Amino acid sequence: MSDTIKLKPYEYIHVLDEDTNITRLFVGPLTYLKQHNEKVVDGPKQMILVGPRQYCVIENPVVIEDNEPVLDENGQVLLKYGEKEIRFESNEKFPLYPGEKLLGSVLKLQTVQPQQALRLKAIQDFKEKINDVIVERKAGTEWYFEGPGTYIPNIRVQVLETVKAVFIEESSALKLTALSTFTDGEVTRKAGEIWLETKEGFYLPKVEEKVLGLVKGFVLTDRKALHLKARSTFVDKFGKKRKAGNEWLVTKQETEYYIPGVFEDVVREVPLVILNDMQYCVVLNPVIDGKQHFGKKQLRKGEATLFLASWRIAEQWTGKNEQKELEHDTDMNNENKEKKKKDKKVSKVRRTPGERWMVHGPRRYIPPVAVQLLERRAAIPLHKDEGVYVRDLRTGLIRTVIGETYMLKPYEELWEKELTSVVEKLINIDVDPTITRGGIQPDQMEAPQRDKTRVVTFQIPNNSAVQIYDYKEKTARVQFGPDLVMLEPDEDFTVLSLSAGRPKIGHQVKAIALLLGPDFSTDLVTVETSDHARLNLKLQYAWRFEVNKDIKEESTKIFQVPDFIGDMCKAIGSRIRGSLIRKAVFGVDKKTGHVRDRLEFKANNLIVTDIDIQTVEPIDEETRLSLQKSVQLAISITTQSQEADARHEALKKSTESQGKLEIQQLEDEIEAETTRQTLYQQQADCKSIETAGKAKAQAKAKSEAAVIQGESKVNQATLTTTAEEIEDKIKLDFSKEKNSAEFEHKKQMNLLEIDFAKEMSQIYSKKFKEIVTLIGPETLEIMSQSELLNKAELLEGLNLNGYLIADAKKPVNLIKTANSLLGDKR
Structure with a gap:
């Protein structure tokens, strides 16, 4: 028994001969008669077509010699087992031989855009030719395929990732680290080294480099500086050696913008402190003559400008402080923190640590560095019915001050009295x-x-x-x-x-x-x-x-x-x-x-x-219950007696009311019957009157309607005639008025034109007379002869006496020419 298999064009099947255990390929168009010992193991399938800019990967490819597959002694095609083959664009479709496998599907070639690159890695040793140069690739080697271009895949190369170039702006830098030791131009980078790439434009990191991030630069102004700290010992871009842990400021005087280096940490941006003539600040760890004095304090008074880093902030006050403008009845309580001898020109009072004193107003006061300002005090005004509790800090005694304006002493404070x-x-x-x-x-x-x-x-x-x-x-x-x-x-x-x-x-x-x-x-x-x-x-x-x-x-x-x-x-x-x-x-x-x-x-x-x-x-x-029972019994007897009297009285009134009600009902029924009879009689009379009145009214209404209708038509005709007469009269009057108005208008316009013509003629005649008078007869005579004189002078200047110049388009007036030659000046 056999089966017939019809293969269409570009179809193929794999047939296994179970007697010889050999698989053969059959390609359409074909009608194949399958024998009883044969079995179709794959197909029918469509052949594979690799179009332009496409490729596919074949696993276990067949061995090809002279464009034909190689067969073994048994007639089975030879395969490269464990290997892969990339097939690119072909003009014809091709089938898969028995044992070949298509990995995935037909893929498009990868296009690499500008400022991009493919990171490649060799998985086998091989050699390739680049620009007529043979390059040997070892397994594990990595390199870039930079765009723009189309990457042609290689079975021995693995695509790791797509790398994009990083754009470096003017005030920024790219932070890089070396993954392995390599040479970048004339610079040798060691593995683990970190540096900054500051060249503007797009930068494509090398295979041996890793991008750690983009470092933004800081724009420095007259009002802003940068506080830096050294991570390790190095020499900065200004040529100064910085030791690990050192801190310093970079201002606009040194550079307009600053990009921190790899060994520098930005602590913060420091604003400019501006002190006016009423302000001051205390600086901790000040920098004097380029050297920092740790543990020392310095008083800076306004007017002044300075940058204070975090390690130079005043201990007691942050930033700037106002000078204390003391008024009357106002004191400043100060405490000396260390021995301080005042200016000899002002006072010779020697203060000891812990001593307190008062500075009384009115005046301005700036506390020295060795003085701590405790508080600002004002006099306390008290009514005669008011007072305060005052405690002496030296003795601990507490007293009351009542009914006066009181200023606390340096060693006094207000005491709080607690109550339950x-x-x-x-x-x-x-x-x-x-x-x-x-x-x-x-x-x-x-x-x-x-x-x-x-x-x-x-x-x-x-x-x-x-x-x-x-x-x-x-x-x-x-x-x-x-x-x-x-x-x-x-x-x-x-x-x-x-x-x-x-x-x-x-x-x-x-x-x-x-x-x-x-x-x-x-x-x-x-x-x-x-x-x-x-x-x-x-x-x-x-x-x-x-x-x-x-x-x-x-x-x-x-x-x-x-x-x-x-x-x-x-x-x-x-x-x-x-x-x-x-x-x-x-x-x-x-x-x-x-x-x-x-x-x-x-x-x-x-x-x-x-x-x-x-x-x-x-x-x-028991006593309460007995009293309650006796009271309740008395109340009950009284209540029952009142109820019996009330019932008897109510029954009597009810009977009388019932009799009166029945008599009244009979009287009402008699009266109602009499009224009903009268009502029926009146209804009959009304009906007859209504019928007669209705007929009379209808007849009268019809006659009156006819009369009114006739009169209305007559009135309408009369009014129509009158209206037409009025309308004709109005039209006639309007026409007369219109014609009269047009005649008068034309008459006035004609008169205006006549007057205008007269005035214009007078003006022209007067103008011509004035022009002639102004020019004079001698001038007019000269003007009339000017053309002839010019012509004579022109001919005399050319020395021409009898020449004629003409073109073919204009006729020649010989009479005028003769006259001209004869000297006729007419």
């Missing part, structure tokens, strides 16, 4: 500091900011007192309001912690000012009756303080009890629980036997003048 958070809030809130109206709860309020150097003041309300304790002297003083209290450095307020609520709970209210009364306080007291019924009594006390303000012991006595509200309520409650309220509270006067009218607390002179029971509530639950 409760006192901070209480002295700044603007509320009534009474304890019987709820008091002040400072924990719920925010304390405003206070200048702690100012003397603490507190306005004592009227009819109240404040206790101030001196921790240094261990004494207390009491001041009564209205008054303003001012605390000394070692003084503080006594804070009262009072009870509040019903029943009273301790430490609920904080207060500084103690109200002297009279005022009221309420409390809830639990008592038990003789029949063992427990009741809650809501009591209200009227109280006040009785104190002699002139006696110190009496004044301080009112603050002996910190929580007088709680103690008062407890004492009165204990008495109430023992017996009758007023008798128990106030007691009985032994002389008169009557109940006293007040209760005195001698501990703090607190007087209770009255007591009142506001409410009484039983505490025992």
